[in-house]
Amino acid sequence: MSLRTENKPTSTVDVRGSTSHAREMNKFFFVKLVLMALVNAFGLFVLYSSWQVGHWGMLAAMVVLLVVVNWAYFSKRMLAAKFLVPGLVFLCVYQLFTMAYTGYVAFTNYGTGHIGTKEAAIEANLAQNEHRVEGTPAYPLAVVSSDDEQLGFAILDDGAVLVGTSDSPFQPAPEATVADGAITAVPGYEVLTFEEILQQQEEITTLRVGFGDAEQGSIRTQTGSTGFLYQPSLSYDEATGALTDTTTGVVYRDNGEGMFAADDGSTLRVGWRVPVGFDNFTRMFTDARLSGPFLQVLVWTFAFGFLSVATTFFLGLFFAIVFNHPRVRGRKVIRSLLILPYAFPGFLSGLVWAGLLNRRFGFINQVLLGGAEIPWLTDAWLARLSVIGVNLWLGFPYMFLITTGALQAISSDMYEAARLDGARVWRMFRSITLPLLMISVAPLLIASFAFNFNNFNLIYFVTEGGPNFPGSPIAVGATDILISMVYAVAIESGSTQYGLASAMSILIFLMVGLISWLGFRQTRKLEEVL
Amino acid sequence: MAVVTSATEVRGKRWWREVGWRYPVAAVAIVYAAFPIVYILSASLSDRGTLTGSNRLFAEVSTSQYEQLLATMFPTWVANTLFIGGVTAVGVVLMGGAAAYAFSRFRFAGRRQWLTGLLLVQMFPQMLAFVAIFLLLLSLRDVVPVLGLNSQVGLIAVYLGGALGTNTFLMYGFFNSVPKELDEAAKIDGAGHARVFFTIILRLAAPILAVVGLLSFVATFSDYIIAGIVLQSQDRLTVAVGLYQFISGQFDARWGIFAAGAVISAIPVLLLFLFLQRYIVGGLTSGSVKG
Numbered sequence: 152m153s154l155r156t157e158n159k160p161t162s163t164v165d166v167r168g169s170t171s172h173a174r175e176m177n178k179f180f181f182v183k184l185v186l187m188a189l190v191n192a193f194g195l196f197v198l199y200s201s202w203q204v205g206h207w208g209m210l211a212a213m214v215v216l217l218v219v220v221n222w223a224y225f226s227k228r229m230l231a232a233k234f235l236v237p238g239l240v241f242l243c244v245y246q247l248f249t250m251a252y253t254g255y256v257a258f259t260n261y262g263t264g265h266i267g268t269k270e271a272a273i274e275a276n277l278a279q280n281e282h283r284v285e286g287t288p289a290y291p292l293a294v295v296s297s298d299d300e301q302l303g304f305a306i307l308d309d310g311a312v313l314v315g316t317s318d319s320p321f322q323p324a325p326e327a328t329v330a331d332g333a334i335t336a337v338p339g340y341e342v343l344t345f346e347e348i349l350q351q352q353e354e355i356t357t358l359r360v361g362f363g364d365a366e367q368g369s370i371r372t373q374t375g376s377t378g379f380l381y382q383p384s385l386s387y388d389e390a391t392g393a394l395t396d397t398t399t400g401v402v403y404r405d406n407g408e409g410m411f412a413a414d415d416g417s418t419l420r421v422g423w424r425v426p427v428g429f430d431n432f433t434r435m436f437t438d439a440r441l442s443g444p445f446l447q448v449l450v451w452t453f454a455f456g457f458l459s460v461a462t463t464f465f466l467g468l469f470f471a472i473v474f475n476h477p478r479v480r481g482r483k484v485i486r487s488l489l490i491l492p493y494a495f496p497g498f499l500s501g502l503v504w505a506g507l508l509n510r511r512f513g514f515i516n517q518v519l520l521g522g523a524e525i526p527w528l529t530d531a532w533l534a535r536l537s538v539i540g541v542n543l544w545l546g547f548p549y550m551f552l553i554t555t556g557a558l559q560a561i562s563s564d565m566y567e568a569a570r571l572d573g574a575r576v577w578r579m580f581r582s583i584t585l586p587l588l589m590i591s592v593a594p595l596l597i598a599s600f601a602f603n604f605n606n607f608n609l610i611y612f613v614t615e616g617g618p619n620f621p622g623s624p625i626a627v628g629a630t631d632i633l634i635s636m637v638y639a640v641a642i643e644s645g646s647t648q649y650g651l652a653s654a655m656s657i658l659i660f661l662m663v664g665l666i667s668w669l670g671f672r673q674t675r676k677l678e679e680v681l
Numbered sequence: 682m683a684v685v686t687s688a689t690e691v692r693g694k695r696w697w698r699e700v701g702w703r704y705p706v707a708a709v710a711i712v713y714a715a716f717p718i719v720y721i722l723s724a725s726l727s728d729r730g731t732l733t734g735s736n737r738l739f740a741e742v743s744t745s746q747y748e749q750l751l752a753t754m755f756p757t758w759v760a761n762t763l764f765i766g767g768v769t770a771v772g773v774v775l776m777g778g779a780a781a782y783a784f785s786r787f788r789f790a791g792r793r794q795w796l797t798g799l800l801l802v803q804m805f806p807q808m809l810a811f812v813a814i815f816l817l818l819l820s821l822r823d824v825v826p827v828l829g830l831n832s833q834v835g836l837i838a839v840y841l842g843g844a845l846g847t848n849t850f851l852m853y854g855f856f857n858s859v860p861k862e863l864d865e866a867a868k869i870d871g872a873g874h875a876r877v878f879f880t881i882i883l884r885l886a887a888p889i890l891a892v893v894g895l896l897s898f899v900a901t902f903s904d905y906i907i908a909g910i911v912l913q914s915q916d917r918l919t920v921a922v923g924l925y926q927f928i929s930g931q932f933d934a935r936w937g938i939f940a941a942g943a944v945i946s947a948i949p950v951l952l953l954f955l956f957l958q959r960y961i962v963g964g965l966t967s968g969s970v971k972g
Contacts, residue, residue: 179875183875200824201824206823209820209824231783231787234779234783237775237776238777238780242842245839250805253812253813261816479703489711495717495718496946496947498905503720506724506732507717512733514720605806607905611905634809638906641811642910663809
């Protein structure tokens with residue numbers, strides 16, 4: 152933090168704090184005191200609860216934040232910091248940290264099957280690999296729900312009723328009612344009906360109720376009316392760090408890639424998170440099933456960004472030139488109507504156009520083209536054309552507005568001079584209008600390219616990235632751009648791959664950064680702004 | 682007589698060549714710009730509410746789609762969006778304004794570097810880090826549930842993370858144009874920095890604050906990717922997430938209801954845009970992009 156104010160006498164603001172103590176005791180000071188009390192109370196709550204959960208990273212971060220905030224607001228100096236800190240706190244946590252964290256995740260195998268720590272993976276594997284103990288009876292069973300809404304089982308073991316939940320092992324329940332070999336009532340619990348069991352099928356089939364001793368195994372049910380005794384079929388050896396299958400004798404060892412693997416290469420289902428170096432990055436280019444779609448998406452992203460800017464710019468410029476004539480009446484009305492697409496919320500436009508372009512029922516095919524079933528959104532090239540077309544509608548008003556502004560700034564003397572020299576309209580456009588326009592509009596075009604490069608909403612709402620590439624392991628398609636591919640990898644595909652998705656985000660970061668840097672260098676906007 | 686006729690004819694031809702042809706172009710342009718909006722308005726007033734049924738514009742005018750829409754979760758989503766977007770907009774204006782004030786009025790060590798850093802951060806849309814945002818909120822849920830996944834306050838906090846990056850420069854430029862003599866006069870009268878900021882600068886900058894607030898609101902309103910991964914239960918969704926889930930997969934059947942929802946949610950934004958047009962155009966040319 153280098154926010155200390157310099158007491159330069161030339162500074163326009165007196166930063167020595169000429170206000171006396173008495174004057175500070177005004178309402179602003181009390182507001183500040185109350186706000187700081189709230190902030191500190193919240194901070195202490197976070198400290199306490201992160202200590203409870205054992206989240207040390209969060210604890211440390213909160214300590215740092217609290218120190219910085221209190222220091223900034225109770226120090227007599229640090230005037231600039233008082234104004235910067237609130238925004239900076241959020242910026243650090245939700246933008247800088249998430250960017251750095253993206254960088255970290257990109258070098259791990261974080262994703263489905265590699266979520267937690269090694270300890271959690273061992274526990275999960277032990278719990279998931281069970282086998283029914285042979286020679287044990289089938290227990291008549293009832294699914295019950297305790298008073299605090301916890302699911303549990305009641306079983307009939309040699310005529311005695313036992314009841315328990317996932318948290319509390321089986322206990323005798325001598326006062327339970329049994330009719331015809333089925334448990335009908337258990338005091339303190341509610342016996343679920345068949346319909347209720349169906350509704351919670353998933354919870355019930357994964358529920359385990361133990362006997363208080365892990366060795367003894369636990370009761371599970373598939374039907375909701377009969378229970379069987381299951382025992383873990385893996386055993387963990389802490390000395391070697393390996394899991395052994397007790398029935399087959401196969402040994403699963405840590406294979407260094409966040410998985411337990413046997414000698415024959417078979418692995419246990421649950422793995423853990425480990426650093427994998429540049430694997431995620433190299434996979435994009437070398438894994439044959441991934442690199443094909445990835446490269447296509449990469450090329451299309453650039454093509455889409457470029458074409459979006461080019462088409463919208465030229466249409467916008469055309470309208471700007473046409474309507475920016477002093478003798479055209481009603482220019483304000485025309486402008487107000489032309490910016491309608493810009494003012495219409497972006498995500499709605501995408502969906503509206505998806506409806507208009509619908510193959511069988513859409514307005515374009517049905518009414519304008521007389522019932523032709525043109526696959527605007529389902530054929531790869533037509534879908535690409537449609538996306539550009541929809542973006543043209545969405546984007547031309549913005550270009551219209553900025554080029555109108557820039558045109559009005561060009562002095563009419565120049566056209567006068569050119570006309571005297573005998574220049575025709577086209578020549579004037581090429582030699583005067585376009586170059587002068589570019590000076591003020593070029594940075595905005597670069598910004599627009601960077602925006603369209605990541606125009607997730609448009610792609611997602613018009614085509615969802617489809618039509619999908621056949622045979623690709625992730626659901627990406629012909630109109631997917633990089634950001635929507637990241638979304639598909641991270642969220643939409645059956646197995647999520649946060650590591651790979653983050654690696655792709657990093658690539659986008661680099662590309663957007665490069666583009667913006669080139670843009671800024673080009674226009675020297677940096678110096679101007681500062 | 683004949684001479685006069687040909688003179689007006691010539692004038693008419695010249696008029697047509699220089700100005701007149703621009704009106705048909707304007708008509709085409711306006712139809713192109715306005716048609717999808719007219720179409721969705723007509724679809725929202727149709728009685729059957731299917732995609733096919735919407736193809737005959739204004740064939741019938743009924744409010745049945747709106748009635749059906751109000752029976753869904755839509756009103757809740759609108760309330761959620763207003764809450765999230767409103768709080769975010771106020772937060773963005775206050776935080777961005779405070780930072781812009783600091784950069785505009787104080788001279789402190791590393792000021793240029795901070796400005797450059799902010800400019801750099803501004804290049805990277807927050808949306809790109811959505812995987813990390815998801816994972817961060819996943820861990821926050823265990824510690825501070827109110828900031829974790831499926832919490833609207835958590836979503837607002839995420840949006841506020843982008844507050845400094847997006848519009849500080851717009852306000853910075855504007856604050857620089859507010860004469861410093863004004864705050865100096867106030868200082869002599871005994872006002873502190875907080876008072877100068879809240880009572881002088883923010884008041885004078887009201888139009889630009891309105892634009893920044895509106896742009897922030899529209900950005901929140903249109904965001905799908907972050908809102909979609911943070912909010913999960915139906916009663917907490919925003920309009921963008923809710924409406925999309927509502928019609929995806931049932932495009933044809935629920936088209937009319939979607940159209941009604943689109944009209945209701947678009948009208949306030951459309952009106953605000955037209956109302957604040959002058960300021961927005963001014964803001965655009967100084968470098969902010971709708972997003």
